[in-house]
Amino acid sequence: MKKKSISAPYSPELQNHLTGKHLLAFEIPFSKELLAEHLSNGYVSEACGVQSTNGSYHCVRCGNKEQTMFYTFPCKICDRDCTYCRSCIMMGRVSECAKLYRWTGPGIQFTIPDSVMSWSGTLSAGQQKASDRVVEAVKGKDEFLVWAVCGAGKTEILFPAIEAALLDGKRICLATPRTDVVLELSPRLKEAFPAIEVTTLYGGSAERHGFSPLTVSTTHQLFRFIEAFDVIIVDEVDAFPYSIDDSLHYAVDKSKKASASTIYLTATPSKRMQRLYRSGKLKAAIIPARYHRQPIPIPEMKWCGNWKKKLLQKKIPPAISRWVSERLEQKIPFLLFFPSIEVMEQGIPLFQMLSPNLKIVHSQHPERKERVMAIRNGDVPGLLTTTILERGITIERLEVAVIGAEHEVFSESALVQISGRVGRSFVHPLGTITFFHYGKSKAMIEAIDHIQRMNRAAWERGLLDA
Amino acid sequence: MRVDAKLICKSCDEKLERITGDRCSMCSRGLAGNSSSGELCFDCLRWEGNGEWSGYLSNNISLFHYNEYLKEIIAKYKYRGDYALASIFIPYLKEMLRDIEYDLVTCIPLSVERLKERGFNQAQALADLLGLRTIEVLTRIDTEKQSKKSRHERIALPQVFHVTKNDLLPNQSILVIDDIYTTGTTLRQAAKALKKAGAKEVSSITLCR
Numbered sequence: 001m002k003k004k005s006i007s008a009p010y011s012p013e014l015q016n017h018l019t020g021k022h023l024l025a026f027e028i029p030f031s032k033e034l035l036a037e038h039l040s041n042g043y044v045s046e047a048c049g050v051q052s053t054n055g056s057y058h059c060v061r062c063g064n065k066e067q068t069m070f071y072t073f074p075c076k077i078c079d080r081d082c083t084y085c086r087s088c089i090m091m092g093r094v095s096e097c098a099k100l101y102r103w104t105g106p107g108i109q110f111t112i113p114d115s116v117m118s119w120s121g122t123l124s125a126g127q128q129k130a131s132d133r134v135v136e137a138v139k140g141k142d143e144f145l146v147w148a149v150c151g152a153g154k155t156e157i158l159f160p161a162i163e164a165a166l167l168d169g170k171r172i173c174l175a176t177p178r179t180d181v182v183l184e185l186s187p188r189l190k191e192a193f194p195a196i197e198v199t200t201l202y203g204g205s206a207e208r209h210g211f212s213p214l215t216v217s218t219t220h221q222l223f224r225f226i227e228a229f230d231v232i233i234v235d236e237v238d239a240f241p242y243s244i245d246d247s248l249h250y251a252v253d254k255s256k257k258a259s260a261s262t263i264y265l266t267a268t269p270s271k272r273m274q275r276l277y278r279s280g281k282l283k284a285a286i287i288p289a290r291y292h293r294q295p296i297p298i299p300e301m302k303w304c305g306n307w308k309k310k311l312l313q314k315k316i317p318p319a320i321s322r323w324v325s326e327r328l329e330q331k332i333p334f335l336l337f338f339p340s341i342e343v344m345e346q347g348i349p350l351f352q353m354l355s356p357n358l359k360i361v362h363s364q365h366p367e368r369k370e371r372v373m374a375i376r377n378g379d380v381p382g383l384l385t386t387t388i389l390e391r392g393i394t395i396e397r398l399e400v401a402v403i404g405a406e407h408e409v410f411s412e413s414a415l416v417q418i419s420g421r422v423g424r425s426f427v428h429p430l431g432t433i434t435f436f437h438y439g440k441s442k443a444m445i446e447a448i449d450h451i452q453r454m455n456r457a458a459w460e461r462g463l464l465d466a
Numbered sequence: 467m468r469v470d471a472k473l474i475c476k477s478c479d480e481k482l483e484r485i486t487g488d489r490c491s492m493c494s495r496g497l498a499g500n501s502s503s504g505e506l507c508f509d510c511l512r513w514e515g516n517g518e519w520s521g522y523l524s525n526n527i528s529l530f531h532y533n534e535y536l537k538e539i540i541a542k543y544k545y546r547g548d549y550a551l552a553s554i555f556i557p558y559l560k561e562m563l564r565d566i567e568y569d570l571v572t573c574i575p576l577s578v579e580r581l582k583e584r585g586f587n588q589a590q591a592l593a594d595l596l597g598l599r600t601i602e603v604l605t606r607i608d609t610e611k612q613s614k615k616s617r618h619e620r621i622a623l624p625q626v627f628h629v630t631k632n633d634l635l636p637n638q639s640i641l642v643i644d645d646i647y648t649t650g651t652t653l654r655q656a657a658k659a660l661k662k663a664g665a666k667e668v669s670s671i672t673l674c675r
């Protein structure tokens with residue numbers, strides 16, 4: 001697939017390893033001599049990993065400029081006081097004396113078979129329209145937003161665009177803040193594009209080497225790339241931590257070429273993105289309907305009194321207790337969302353009196369994956385969770401309740417995503433979503449409004465069945 | 467810098483498990499049930515029952531249990547190279563050092579290659595931030611020199627340390643600093659080398675065990 005130049009005065013293996021990358025010496029498994037030779041021939045360039053301007057440090061790999069996230073120590077490598085970046089230290093220490101290397105030699109020529117895509121599914125009318133626009137967008141160098149409701153089938157929309165870009169000889173990256181999403185997308189892309197190499201990158205992943213036309217990566221891993229991609233697609237663009245971590249934006253920007261197009265995907269664009277869309281500065285395709293052509297269930301709001309106080313008194317507010325008991329009786333799987341690990345841990349022994357099999361899940365929980373699997377298989381009747389499960393999961397017949405929905409962690413987008421877990425399948429397009437609260441918040445009202453607006457738009461565009 | 471002020475929050479502090487209560491009088495291991503404080507743990511009894519090793523290390527003081535949380539911190543500190551993390555241990559170490567008497571303090575050295583790779587010695591960084599004046603009296607015997615030793619010597623726990631400043635040691639109480647006490651082998655090897663070179667007494671302080 002990759003055409004190697006025959007009498008090249010450079011190492012094709014090094015070229016393959018380093019093209020589009022931004023790596024420390026220990027990440028380059030070639031001899032020092034080979035690297036030095038390529039440096040002097042101009043095929044590779046190097047830069048100090050931490051640099052300072054006017055006494056202020058910045059990290060060239062992750063873009064960190066927060067001075068408290070730098071530390072100076074007596075370094076035995078350069079035998080001087082040397083400053084390193086603490087922000088991206090988990091990827092190997094970048095310091096004043098540690099160089100970052102990149103390939104500056106000839107680009108890699110690769111050929112793509114004409115029938116690169118084996119996916120032959122059909123798109124809904126809403127998907128098709130959005131997909132056509134994404135195909136257009138990847139030809140240019142602009143930003144484009146796909147605003148598609150939870151369950152619209154966002155990934156399939158991308159397939160024709162990825163195909164078109166590949167046939168155009170472009171290098172593509174599908175990035176997302178969440179490892180869960182990378183793990184879910186990677187096999188689907190490998191299946192859809194079996195003739196090409198697909199690289200999968202996340203913290204702890206094994207594949208790390210070599211050039212491939214298509215990369216699926218966490219936004220975090222993009223720190224190791226520089227001017228690599230012609231097309232970058234950021235899925236779940238409003239998800240934590242991309243939403244609050246500027247260095248991840250830096251990573252995405254650094255990883256793409258100046259001529260690259262950028263596609264954002266989400267069901268819940270940030271206020272900023274929505275503003276850019278409304279003012280016409282950001283072009284977007286909106287898919288207001290689910291693939292199964294049924295409206296999205298609307299959450300109901302239920303006052304439950306001072307839930308915080310009740311839980312401290314070791315009591316479940318009666319309204320919540322009734323809700324849970326009903327689902328246990330009818331054997332409907334459910335998720336109970338809590339505002340914090342602390343509140344959830346107060347609650348679990350109380351809920352386990354209703355059913356001893358109820359379990360908790362949070363970001364630091366070692367059995368997170370197994371427990372989600374257990375509710376899917378019906379081994380566990382329900383889970384108590386933090387917002388960690390707000391997106392990316394599909395469970396047949398699922399219903400959800402939010403405990404303390406007025407809490408600030410439940411933003412409009414979090415509540416829309418949580419609601420988006422319900423009614424996702426053809427067989428069970430309905431289901432209950434309950435926001436239990438002690439005083440409505442603006443976010444709760446906006447979330448419901450958001451879903452109603454989408455349903456209305458879907459009706460108007462004829463994307464729902466009567 | 468205010469070294470006495472803790473640099474970590476309450477919830478992180480709580481995750482660090484201090485070694486308290488009954489412990490082995492030699493290596494600081496927490497003793498469960500059947501042994502009482504002041505006695506030796508099973509491992510130390512074995513060390514001290516072996517003529518090759520008995521009587522070299524007087525005692526080791528460890529601050530924390532090497533639990534999952536501390537494993538994470540130490541890995542980030544040592545292997546990722548986050549030197550700044552050394553500072554979080556300083557207040558605890560200071561408190562401990564108040565009760566220890568010694569004439570000379572030194573650190574377990576890294577090999578030259580390791581030091582060039584990591585950029586710092588994790589034990590030395592602790593000593594430096596404590597403001598201790600350490601003297602490098604030990605070096606690691608490199609593998610080539612080690613390979614010249616007899617098979618017997620290598621199999622029966624080869625000596626990995628070489629004393630460089632023999633003249634400084636006679637009649638001195640030496641305090642050795644290291645990050646982790648695992649099996650105690652490293653510290654006993656250091657103690658043996660130091661005592662053979664004339665040191666009066668060797669004790670050690672480690673972050674965890």
